[in-house]
Amino acid sequence: MKFELLKNKNFVLLLIGQVVSGAGSKMQSFALALYVLNITGSASKFATILSLSFVPELIIGPISGVIVDWVNRKKLVVLLDVLSGLLALIFAFMYLINNSLSIFRLSILVVLLSIISTIFQPAITTILPSIVDKEKLPEANSLWTVTSSAANILAPIIAGVLLQYLGLSFILVINSISFLLSGLSEVFIQVPRNNNLPEKITVKSFWIDFTEGIKFIVNQKLILSICILLMTINFFLSPIITIGQPYILKNIFNATDIQYGLFQSGLIIPMFIAPLLFTLASRKFQLKNLMIKSLGISSLIILSLSFISNSLFLKLTKVSLIPIIILFIIFFTIMLFDLIANLAIYTIEQDFVPLNILGRVESAMMSLSFALAPLGQIIFGLLFDKFPIGICILAGGLLNIISIFICKKLMDK
Numbered sequence: 001m002k003f004e005l006l007k008n009k010n011f012v013l014l015l016i017g018q019v020v021s022g023a024g025s026k027m028q029s030f031a032l033a034l035y036v037l038n039i040t041g042s043a044s045k046f047a048t049i050l051s052l053s054f055v056p057e058l059i060i061g062p063i064s065g066v067i068v069d070w071v072n073r074k075k076l077v078v079l080l081d082v083l084s085g086l087l088a089l090i091f092a093f094m095y096l097i098n099n100s101l102s103i104f105r106l107s108i109l110v111v112l113l114s115i116i117s118t119i120f121q122p123a124i125t126t127i128l129p130s131i132v133d134k135e136k137l138p139e140a141n142s143l144w145t146v147t148s149s150a151a152n153i154l155a156p157i158i159a160g161v162l163l164q165y166l167g168l169s170f171i172l173v174i175n176s177i178s179f180l181l182s183g184l185s186e187v188f189i190q191v192p193r194n195n196n197l198p199e200k201i202t203v204k205s206f207w208i209d210f211t212e213g214i215k216f217i218v219n220q221k222l223i224l225s226i227c228i229l230l231m232t233i234n235f236f237l238s239p240i241i242t243i244g245q246p247y248i249l250k251n252i253f254n255a256t257d258i259q260y261g262l263f264q265s266g267l268i269i270p271m272f273i274a275p276l277l278f279t280l281a282s283r284k285f286q287l288k289n290l291m292i293k294s295l296g297i298s299s300l301i302i303l304s305l306s307f308i309s310n311s312l313f314l315k316l317t318k319v320s321l322i323p324i325i326i327l328f329i330i331f332f333t334i335m336l337f338d339l340i341a342n343l344a345i346y347t348i349e350q351d352f353v354p355l356n357i358l359g360r361v362e363s364a365m366m367s368l369s370f371a372l373a374p375l376g377q378i379i380f381g382l383l384f385d386k387f388p389i390g391i392c393i394l395a396g397g398l399l400n401i402i403s404i405f406i407c408k409k410l411m412d413k
Contacts, residue, residue, distance in 0.1 A: 010131040011140065013189045017081070017182035018124070031162070031171045032106065060118055073123050073130075078183045080120045085179030087112055092172035101168065122362040129350045129358065131189070139279065141346050161258065213360025216353070222288060223352065223365070225411045226345060230369035232403035233295065236396045238373060239380035240302060244393060245331060247384055248305070253323050263328055267335050274339035287344045292408050294341035298334045299401045305330060306394035 091109050095101050101109075132140045162171050217223050249255040249263060281290050308326055353361045383392040 008132065010189045011128075013185050014124075014127065014131070015143075017185035020178050020181050020185070031168055032110070035101075035168055036103070036106065060115065073127050074186065074189055077120060077123050077127065078186045080116050080123070081179045081183035081186065084113065084116050084120075085176045085183065087116070088172045088176035088179065092169045092176065095167070095169035095172065118366075121366065122358075122360075125346075125350070125362045126358045127189075141275070141278075141343050141350075143275070161261070212357055213364040216357060216361050217364055217368070220352070222348070222411060223361070225407050226291075226348070227365055227368040228410070229295070229404065229407040230345075230365075231372055232407070233400060234370055235372040235376035236400035236403065237299065237302065239376045240305065240393050240396050241331075241334070243377065243381055243384060244305065244389065245327075248308075248327060248389065249324065252389070253327070255324055259324065263324065266328055267331055270332055270336040270339055274336050275343065277336075278340045278343040281340065282344070282347070287348050288411055291341045291344040291348070292404065292411075294337040294344070296401070296404050298337040298341070299397060299404060301330060301333050301337075302397045302400070303394060306390040306397070 087109070091101065091105070094105060128140060162174075217227060246260070249260055255263065278290075285293070305327075308323060308330070349362065349365070350358070380392060380396065
């Protein structure tokens, strides 16, 4: 991987901001998940809170793309980072006053942060290709992932220790500071003005721009196939990772908070390896083929989770750390191939979609991709509580492999 991009001041400033806020968000996300599991012990309640984060994406996702393509993107990302910082600080004070956060208040925090993220994500996606040359986008995406991973690798460990000894409020304060620092770094970025604000803002002008992103997706077979593929993955696969992983660790393997933190930190390592493999593989394979191969491999590996989460497996392993180590190896490999697939998707999108409508297309793709995610989280959360988790994982994994095969056929037509 080359590092000529580090001479690009705008890219470096954007990267620093995202690394700082990403590390804080990683700590907060980890701490919130652990906090909910510790106070409820229920996969279904945990899944319900996670599913709330997808609701804003479904409701305001497509609208956010129009906003991103209309307004000054630099000012928008600075404003959103500052809002995120203030929001985390407010809830930190709530925790200090009440010495806890209720499930209801946690749900509000998750929804508000998700609303901000829903607008922020397409804004960042459109800024990157506007400050980086097109031929350097694969390298930029790879370097972005590697650098962000370096900051995040210790976040779960630190969060696990801080949560145990200092409480959730301290982590919320740290995340607040990280967002404010991110916003400060973004102030100095020079972003070309690609926004297309109409001379007169009306319902008609909004509707025309709103539907333009959707029409582009519908008329482009490759982009539409990717949306359908991501939709099915977020229904069948994401719940197994987001709910199944902490549930297996905490409720089946009885891992401590610090062990869980070490486990999560170890899963940052694939983020260093995947960009390097992606850069090499993208020279040999078409991006769409690389995406399909990577997703297919990770889906096959997920099937092994149905065995190690079985009580028979626990009886066969006499040392308590062995199941955790095996689980780590499985998720390490899954993460590695999923990240390669994600990098392929980001690069396809940035390369394929015109910059002037990228915000609308990105937000519409995100909304379509996560359309079934809340339902998947809730269904699998309930299934994990009612049935052996191994059976649920086996069924979800097989259905996901079938969906990948079908989507590949659609792309090849």
